[in-house]
Amino acid sequence: MSAPENAAQAGTPAPTGAPPEKKPPAPSAVGDLLKGSDIQVGGKYIGWSVREDIRKAGGSGGLVTAVLAGALEKGLVEHVLALKKSSQYEAVSVLTSDVEDVYASVGSMHMLVSNPGKHLRQFQNDASIALVVKPCDMRGIREQQKRNVIDPDRIFTIGLNCGGTMMPYKMRRVTEEVYGVDPNDVRAEEIEKGKLILETADGQHHAQSIEVLEEDNNGRRENCRYCIVKIATNSDLACGNWGVMPDYSGKATFVEVMTEKGAEFLRNAIDGGYAEAKMASEPAEEARSKVNGVMLKMSAKTKEQIIVPLHSQTFEAFKKELVNCINCGACKTVCPPCACGTEAKCTAFDDPADGYDISLFHMVRFLHLMDSCVSCGQCTDVCPADIPLANLYRKFADPLQEELNYVTGMDDRTPPFFEIKLEEMN
């Protein structure tokens, strides 16, 4: 939506006749439009929706919407877990079989913290569901799959590149104070080149540098600033606008096919006439991994500032962090990898009447999350007592996950806690 004015029209090849004095920008895509049978696992493509209105409304070409709509209409999935927008800052997850709901959900929403993995669990195993996830959501879903809560065969996931999300209530204030725009006028938003661009109803673009916003603690959530997975390579299709060169900027999506299922869904969208795609060019691939590299470097720096000092915290200081806990259990309710359900060890043996310095609830959760924390930060978001829970969980999880070389939710490796197998005795 925030495409430069001189960008090529969607669907046309890259401009070849660029001014001679300037090096022409590398094309995003090479070759002709692909047929469904050309889609392979591991392939990287540039795709967009065939519908003009979806391309316009979508963050970058509406490919994700097209794939979801195609899957729903052709019967590959029974339902889609989509976000129903009420404003740019608010949305509710809806489980829908109506393709119009899918089309209505088009567009990016960085100023919203969704938790699709948690909704998924309520419907799981009743129907096949397609959903769009951030990398951390997908990591949570994978961890639940490993604990036999979610059936991987019944879900189809489209992962989105994620540089970070922002708290809605904070961003409303920022929109008003920093951008000088009425939050109710904001119709769309996009993050490009480190800037958060808001589009108002009158079609005007307002941009602010995220780095500047973050100096006042107004930008991305703390967790996103030290997140280590920015491209959802653990989902079926990894989509995003990183790697889309200026010729397609804002008009196409870079997609990497991660699984056979992902290939099937993308083929379906292309053959069914929902989307078009071309092979991604090499410079596009490089640009994508470059953006990823930059983001990861920033994350590592923030981690150094936030998590590393926690390791040398004294016991007394640590105890103080939890003093305000009111035992509401919200952190467990939202936790994406938590697979225990309502009958969980952390709650079953916890009794506030015990009056322990640190409740058994927290002790057990610190232990359980050592090998499953996905660093999503939902716990901090929901905590009514403002306890920086996500940082505390990371304090315990980081050393162990590093030592065991285990990145949560990125592959099918058995969680270290369950890794013992019965071996033949020699």
Place this chain on the structure above:
Amino acid sequence: MSEVKETAASSCASSGEFIPKIVMFCCNWCSYAGADGAGIARFQQPTNVRVIRVMCSSRVDPIHIYTAFLEGADAVLVTGCHIGDCHYVNANDKTLVKYKFIKDMLNEMGLEDDRLMLRWISAAEGQQFAEFVAEMVEKVTALGPSPLRKEGVV
């Protein structure tokens, strides 16, 4: 429970010095028999240890260890059969994994390293049992009361 606490409190208050309370989990097949052996052979050992018999060291859940600490134990010892000798094939391998997690967690939290210990003690190792207990009591006495101990618990 409260009776036990009272006796412990009075014994501590009268002398005024710190007497550590240690909870020890012994597996039914090796370590408990080892403790028995220590008694039969009359090896001298301190009386600070409260032995809890479990069927297998892997039965010791994190909950048990945490509760012990939160209820006022100054140290928790877990003992079981040597690796390969487990009555339940490979259950003490699972103990090892669990122990690693709990140990890492408690250390990260700020608890001293010696407060939680795992030791393999077979049925024949009565002497090792007595020595282990003596060694741990000495270490924990030097460390002082556990920071996890509830206020008011002596």
